[in-house]
Amino acid sequence: MPELPEVETVARGLQKTVAGRRIVSVTLSKTDFIDDPSALETHVPGQSIERVERFGKFMLMRLRKEAAHQPTSSNAGGDSLLVHLGMTGHLSPHPVSEPSPKHTHVRFLLDDGRELRYTDARRFGRMAFLAAESLPAELNRFGADPLEISDAAFAALMQSRRSRIKALLLDQTALRGVGNIYADESLWRSRIHPMRIAATLSANEARALQKNLQAVLREAIALRGSSIIDFLDAGGEPGKYQRRHRAYGREGKPCYRCKRPICRVIVAGRSSYFCPNCQPRPRSRPRQGKRRKPVTAGRKRTS
DNA sequence: CTCGATCCCTGGACGC
């Protein structure tokens, strides 16, 4: 499932193989995962792919109009194409002569005779053409990049939330790019239970989580991501990071630290793998309503 | 603010 490292891998691959190419035409089949299919068909042909970047779990393809009088400042204010791979999305260039696999929903014909194809069996992905003026608002909906966030901002984020840490890590408006695998891996490394309330993490725990999250993401990028089901990079190659998983997908298998079996619980609607020994349950059950009586003195004024 | 439930969608795993 493409998360930050997988998307980074694909984006780097596309940057090498299709940046600079002009899109000659666009062919759509299923379009229910595209924000505005006709805008895509209308505005993309004729533009060239200036750069391919990652933004959270999105691929951000910056376009440039070939027409002569466009602002030459290039990447500042062009249109762009946003692509989310969802669970099963693939985006890669192929010779047009090569038959398209099933579930190929978008084909961008390039000026060098290849085709950039988007295939996605489950169509959990998303594609959107964004005119220059609408890009900032779209990107602003998302939180900080976990690899770039400052220590202070990460600590402040943890302190400000009463949600369970696993849910917070998955919240794209808080941090962009973290998904189920890397959330679990970073919590395991940090010895933090997925149901801990974020604001109850100590300063040391928060710092450890930040560093471990960043380390996990960097290592995964170096190994070109995790291939669980069918992730493939832009060159059709699987990643290798799944071999390094210490928690994710290991229910019942021994913890790499203490040998006790890894457990699975559902948090934030997602399977969460953790070691019950190394990652102890929070003391009080999160959100149990009435615990103790309001006790005398101070009710904090909350609003 | 935060939660769980529900839906989207298809293919792979599993049981008989």
Place this chain on the structure above:
DNA sequence: TGCGTCCAGGGATCGA
């Protein structure tokens, strides 16, 4: 061999 059922899971949405 074939069929039915369950499950995975990112994200949007809705009601609590």
